[in-house]
Amino acid sequence: MAEAIIARELRKSYPKEVRALDGLSFQVEAGTIFALAGPNGAGKSTTVKILTTLSRPDSGEAQVAGIDVLRHPDRVRQRIGVVGQKTGATPEATGRENLVMQAEIYGLTGRPLRQRVEELLERFQLREAADRSTKTYSGGMRRRLDVALGLVNRPEVLFLDEPTTGLDPEARLELWQEIERLVGGEEMTILLTTHYLDEADRLAGQLAIVDKGRIVAQGTPDALKSELRGDAIQVELANPSSGDQVHEALRSLPGLSAIGLEGSTVRARAEHGASAIPTVLSALEKEGITVASMTLARPSLDDVYLRYAGRLYHDDAKRGEEAA
């Protein structure tokens, strides 16, 4: 089986709302992590709801683990694990009770059930807290329990819908490491949605940027970034200089483009950033311009998003968070 997830031309509208999905299609290769990135309201969660049998599209087709989602939702449910945006654990129950119930739902009983529950408690460092009500858990612990709940049935495909939203940086990093281990150790495919591009960049082998219910760009994070030609160079000058002087110095350098000056900051794009640094430095000094510092940046996924969705990603993400 090559494709763990196939979504074809998914469309869905909600009453009184704009179209949530507008012909969204993508495929995920088995055993990889695939990220759907994009601002809130782009259609990521609707896609996950459809693929996990929670919701149905108005039109389109979908397959998960080789099974038609619309025709055989029951069979799909046996093979997937889902970690939703909200916790999904019962607050009054203990961590162990939550896991036992989940295991019963998937038909585990007796010793295999107990073994699986203990295994997951151990693996997600919840053993000590296993008999405490999950109300008392920290955000990171609750999220680890959520992931454990999603793994009870050893799913072929795991859906993580914005898994690290609301976590502190440390808990976030821990969860990232755990997610990386999942694909490494088990034959599992992960579909991850996120509005943090750094998260997609770190975890995903393939990335699709979703905007307004469609996929606007897709590829490996590196391929998407290298489609944007060159690296960004930023030079801080020790003293304010005139634009003419800076242009004069840099104009003739090969491979350098988009030169701009703002106050005492010079920005430019270079085809090969690393080799451009010494030439830029010496050219500026030859003109008598003193450089205070210099930074070189690979294009970020923010730049990629900017290019494809045509708006500033952070503005959108921020607006979404305020609205939520």
Added chain:
Amino acid sequence: MKAARHTWQVTLRYLRALFRQPAWIGITLIQPMIWLLLFGALFKSIAKIPGFHGGSYIEFLTPGLIVMLAISSAGWSGMAYIEDMNIGVMDRFLVSPIWRGALNAGSVAQQVIIIALQSLIVAGLSLVVGGHFPNGVGGVAILIGVSALLGASFASLSNALALVVRQRESLIGAVTSVTLPLTFLSTAFMQQTLVPNWIRWVARFNPVNWAVQAGRSAATQHTDWNLVLTRTGLLAGLLLVSAWLATRSFSSYQRSI
């Protein structure tokens, strides 16, 4: 087998949530006492109205109160559903292979257990303040049985409504505007021959009255077995329809998200 296991897990989950809230336990224990003593005192002189028969008012009131408590606790069943939707548990269940019927049956089973406990408290208290149950344990068991049947229907309908409206406020509005009028459009607190004609007529179609009549008749002397059986049959039919509706409502919920 799978259905039973799933139902039991759902029941257990709801029972746990309740029994781990000391405030809830206190309220559940105290509420029946307040009602019995309050209504018993308030309406005591009803027993002196010409045409009232059937002994003391406490004895008359007890079955009515047991039924009223059953629907007023079961009516709120859907609130737990809304809570489950808000915290994400409902969605987790719906993407799992859990039997959909178990989500309603488990919630109903929990309500039935609560109703049985509350009813026993009321019955015991009634004995303490001078009530009698001429038909003994069997009569009380039938009384609790019909209350539980009615409560199970109310719980199912409340769950169904919760899945459709998905908002606490709407559910609260619906429950309060249904349970109290239905209670007072029955013979829970007043003998049938003493209520206005139109109420008597409406009461014939009121499931709350079915349960009150059947329960009271079973618990007191001169049981009308025909009445008990027909009303129990009607209540069982209502429960089937309600449970079907509740299970069906999951697809309505899934369409809306």
